[in-house]
Amino acid sequence: MSLRIRNSLERADWAFAREVCALTGNAGHPIVDRSRWLFFGEQWVGPYERLRPTWSYVADEVSSTSGASERRLGYLTGSPDSTTFFAEKKWLFDLPLYLAASAGVFPRNGDVAAFRKRFRAEVFGPVADLGPRDHFPPADTRAVVAEYPAHLHINLIAAARGKGVGRLLVDRFRADLAAVGVHGIHLYCGDGPRAFYERIGFRVLDRIEFRPGFIVYRLGSRF
Numbered sequence: 001m002s003l004r005i006r007n008s009l010e011r012a013d014w015a016f017a018r019e020v021c022a023l024t025g026n027a028g029h030p031i032v033d034r035s036r037w038l039f040f041g042e043q044w045v046g047p048y049e050r051l052r053p054t055w056s057y058v059a060d061e062v063s064s065t066s067g068a069s070e071r072r073l074g075y076l077t078g079s080p081d082s083t084t085f086f087a088e089k090k091w092l093f094d095l096p097l098y099l100a101a102s103a104g105v106f107p108r109n110g111d112v113a114a115f116r117k118r119f120r121a122e123v124f125g126p127v128a129d130l131g132p133r134d135h136f137p138p139a140d141t142r143a144v145v146a147e148y149p150a151h152l153h154i155n156l157i158a159a160a161r162g163k164g165v166g167r168l169l170v171d172r173f174r175a176d177l178a179a180v181g182v183h184g185i186h187l188y189c190g191d192g193p194r195a196f197y198e199r200i201g202f203r204v205l206d207r208i209e210f211r212p213g214f215i216v217y218r219l220g221s222r223f
């Protein structure tokens, strides 16, 4: 199998990323309830398309004879500047999404309710039940982001896993970051993919028990 990584994503690539996001959104497995897919993909992929389109990548399987792309295998979304990214995201992506969700554009479900609750909390003040990222002590988070300014999300279709595609995507992201003077990436994950990240040079920085028995790790890579 010949592989190609590209980062000038087209409309169909973003649709692919949203679909793979839903296909892996259940701890690496598909979200069973398909009515959740639309909002889930929008929530997780949309900000990168809207705010940092040049920092997302798709891996293609390529015909070794014609060089033509035969199928898409997976994607990586990310940002070199997480602090600015999340500040922009709140008003330029989350606010319009909040208004759309409140207007009933998406099927009502638990994801939409949690997002709306979270957005209101971010605007009007802290509440206890936010996402994993917010459960790490804020001072620690500031220190982590200072040392590891970039972040990423990566997901592959099931048939492409275990063949070096994930490593290739992260290596390309690292190379592009290094070219603009950014030398650290942080990310959050559960138990499933942790060994993959450790294998490709990340280390566990800290961890929380987000829910009883469910550990969320924060990892970092300097390069």
Ligand SMILES: CC(C)(COP(=O)(O)OP(=O)(O)OC[C@H]1O[C@@H](n2cnc3c(N)ncnc32)[C@H](O)[C@@H]1OP(=O)(O)O)[C@@H](O)C(=O)NCCC(=O)NCCS
Pocket: 024, 027, 028, 074, 154, 155, 156, 157, 160, 161, 162, 163, 164, 165, 166, 167, 168, 188, 189, 190, 192, 193, 195, 196, 197, 199, 200
């Ligand atoms: C996690 C994921 C991105 C890894 O990509 P991948 O292409 O399967 O991984 P690679 O083949 O590039 O693996 C790179 C190295 O990590 C190792 N590795 C990968 N997954 C591993 C795992 N679950 N446990 C232990 N080692 C693992 C590989 O053996 C390889 O080691 P090597 O260099 O010694 O051969 C991919 O499997 C995936 O999309 N999984 C489902 C969604 C997901 O969990 N996304 C992450 C959300 S935080």
